Amino acid sequence: MLIKKGFDFMNYSDIDMRKKHIMEFIINEYLESCTPVGSRTISKNSDLGVSAATIRNEMSDLEELGLLEKAHSSSGRIPSELAYRYYAHELLNEFNEKKSDEKTNSLTVRSERSGIKGENALSLACDILSESTNSVVISSLERFNQPRIKKLEIINITSKTYVIVFVLDNLEVSSKVFNVDFEISSSDLKKINFLLNKILSINTQDELTAEELDELVSSALNRDLIQYFLYFINKEYRGINDIKTKVTGLMNVLEMPEYNDFFQLKSFLNLLNSESEIKRILNKKLNNHIEVFVGEEIGLEELSKNSLVLTELILDNAYKIKIGVLSPLRSDYRKNISSLYNISWKLISL
Template sequence: MNYSDIDTRKKNIMEFIINEYLDSCNPVGSRTISKNSDLGVSAATIRNEMSDLEEMGLLEKSHSSSGRIPSALAYKYYAKEVLNSFNIQRSNEKTSSLTVRNERSGIKGESALSLACDILSESTSSVIVSSMERFTQPKIRKVEIINISTKTYVIVFVLDNLEVSSKVFSVDFDISSSDLKKINFLLNKLLSINNQDELTVEELDELVSSALNRDLIQYFLYLINKEYRGINDIKTKVTGLTNILDMPEYNDLFQLKSFLNLLSNEQNIKKIMDKKLKNHIEIFIGKEVGLKELSENSLVLTELILDNAYKIKIGVLSPLRSDYKKIISSLYNISWKLISL
């Protein structure tokens, strides 16, 4: 069945029920439609049309009343109609991309994505899932080991794109401040000469003074290389989890716990985000989201190139009963802001 095959009156009734249900979260009956719509037909006629829509799989009966609620299929048609209308509206506008990033011209990479997700979460009152993947491997420009407490240190990396990364580690011995200074000098010398490749014993012997333990230098190089290799891993993040506390769909403690456990698993996030997009924004409803536990949810997803260095995806994950107009508009606007940063 195609949405275009449904006659106009049935579409109007279905859309009225969806909009009413979005506002009230209560099943919608024929009398409500008859009194509050401009269909100009009796409640009996509306009941017949609602029965037809139910047979078509677009409406479902509520257990608590004679009213109807939208099905996942109805939300699918509705959300994609909203997206189509939005795309037509945008194509007719003369305005170009938003350039608000000029206000925060210093923010890049993961920080920019994190800020965008925070804004999107607040504007949509939804859970935001995101992923970030590098196109190319940046080089390490500088590294420094800093003592932060007894036998605990942090390695700070400055990459050639000026990003900063760090890793905390512990050892079973203390390193004097003078030795630490020498180690930092040697590590940066080794990195500049060898460009993150493995050093030969001869190169190491030539550079490392007898006052320092060669095994210690090798250990630090191992930590640096291990962290450096992980720079290209796909990073995922979930933002705005507390928003679900205001969603009636998660009033049940078991559902709430299940949802939180699901999104605490990074592999689940990667599976949700592992979709090829044909358009700037696409909508996935129910089973299309990719996990059976999220069959009562929707995902509005976009994919962007950020700073000519990252492929990022941002998705608004929400219940089927969602304000798709606001979600699509907010996601579109925030995506342009990121591109213009």
């Protein structure tokens, strides 16, 4: 396997097995403890059957190859970005071979009779994924075609706060809370809901002329009020087709030692607060169902100490979605890969 992007091309198969075992032992130990790993630890807890001195020599060779780094406060070693990259891609290759003709039900997103579709199905999948990986999950959803509004209803929550609920022709439900500076009586609200649905059914959601609106609005209702709601509905409806991004499990970063530094945490949170930056992270060409990007492979300097496990799916024959598990370099790649595979398979197979 050749390593890509930013590093010298090196064939991983040329590294002898003992060095590979030592490197993988250090990676797995470091994933668990987050502390540098020394030769004595490897000698005592591995089945290599060689002395600590021999292991130290091998570790020095791995350090020269750029696969290990020496911690400043310890004689132990920690994995380098290149080591994580080798490790992650090897795991992915191993996983793909194992799963090439195998299906799994280990993570359930929805049942065939649950009625969860589209954005709601993706949201539930991301919730499960962030919980199972203890990582941040980023996602995007893009529609192929814009659905039509089948029915809508404006519901009063408090005196001047309302929610408008759209039922789309693909049976999706979308809602938006909004405030007004005036109160609407329950009888007027009932008339407004009736009239708006009538307008939508007659005019198939195109904008009405003033004359057409006058013909439909009775003298008991304020023409400007109806016009306001039509403008609001049109604005929200047009936004339905925008690419939607979401960040799930953001609180998980508080449990990661890598984000104990306030400025690093702030930079990470600011990045994920930007919809355009999330789209940049997800905007990658995938050659396989699951791809792994480590460090500089992600393409953003702010995430050079992170890893991204990414998939792209067609959902319900109506959406293109991307889901990414975003973690520090020190993360459980095996779990992240298998969890994303399982959740993506459940999404597209039901």
